[in-house]
Amino acid sequence: MNDSVTSVNDLAKLCAHSAEVLEWEELVVRCSPLTTVVAKRIARLWVSDPSPAIIDDIVQEVFLKLCEHDRRILRGFEPRGEDSFFGLLRLVTASVTNDYFRRQYSTKRGGKVLTMPLLDGDSSLAAQTAIQPSHMQHSALLQQLDRKLLSAPKIIGPRDRALFWLYYRQGFTAEEISRLPASGLTAKGVESALRRVTTWLRTEIDRGDIPGPPGPN
Numbered sequence: 489m490n491d492s493v494t495s496v497n498d499l500a501k502l503c504a505h506s507a508e509v510l511e512w513e514e515l516v517v518r519c520s521p522l523t524t525v526v527a528k529r530i531a532r533l534w535v536s537d538p539s540p541a542i543i544d545d546i547v548q549e550v551f552l553k554l555c556e557h558d559r560r561i562l563r564g565f566e567p568r569g570e571d572s573f574f575g576l577l578r579l580v581t582a583s584v585t586n587d588y589f590r591r592q593y594s595t596k597r598g599g600k601v602l603t604m605p606l607l608d609g610d611s612s613l614a615a616q617t618a619i620q621p622s623h624m625q626h627s628a629l630l631q632q633l634d635r636k637l638l639s640a641p642k643i644i645g646p647r648d649r650a651l652f653w654l655y656y657r658q659g660f661t662a663e664e665i666s667r668l669p670a671s672g673l674t675a676k677g678v679e680s681a682l683r684r685v686t687t688w689l690r691t692e693i694d695r696g697d698i699p700g701p702p703g704p705n
Contacts, residue, residue, distance in 0.1 A: 496515075496518050497573050516551060530585040531589070533647075533671060534668055535589075550581050561576075578634060634649075634653075644688065648685050649685075655682055662682065
């Protein structure tokens with residue numbers, strides 16, 4: 489397969505409906521570098537120096553995740569721009585990495601729940617007062633939010649993005665995040681970082697740069 493002709497979006501759609509070895513090998517080759525980078529970044533929130541063996545295990549789990557339930561994730565992927573599959577891959581990798589370490593640290597943790605609305609109370613956009621995990625299943629919205637966070641590296645750094653997704657995507661509380669070995673923040677510090685990110689995103693939403701989160705069905 490000529491990767492100069494087949495985009496990663498098209499390759500993902502091909503693999504969604506095919507078990508052809510060459511197509512899957514190409515998908516793994518094209519996606520492994522990004523998967524490895526994201527896995528390392530998220531893993532460092534849990535351990536200061538994750539081993540190559542751990543990262544390899546996570547990368548393998550990511551591709552197994554793509555195959556689950558008759559390749560449901562791939563079947564549901566709808567390209568929203570050039571190489572937009574990489575945006576979805578980032579989110580899947582972050583989710584798989586956090587799940588990997590949550591299994592390692594499976595002791596039940598307590599902590600207060602902090603709710604930070606992305607939308608002002610009088611906004612005409614959909615949703616109640618906050619983005620909850622049940623409202624964040626729409627892959628297009630997730631990709632748009634992540635692209636927006638990536639677009640402002642001087643305002644929203646890698647750690648801030650990781651904290652945001654741990655809270656809004658994975659359901660961690662601020663106190664739970666503060667207990668992660670590599671967090672380096674108190675619960676109050678996590679709350680402050682989350683408040684800064686959500687305030688910035690809310691401003692972007694109100695400007696119309698990001699569509700509002702979908703409301704409940």
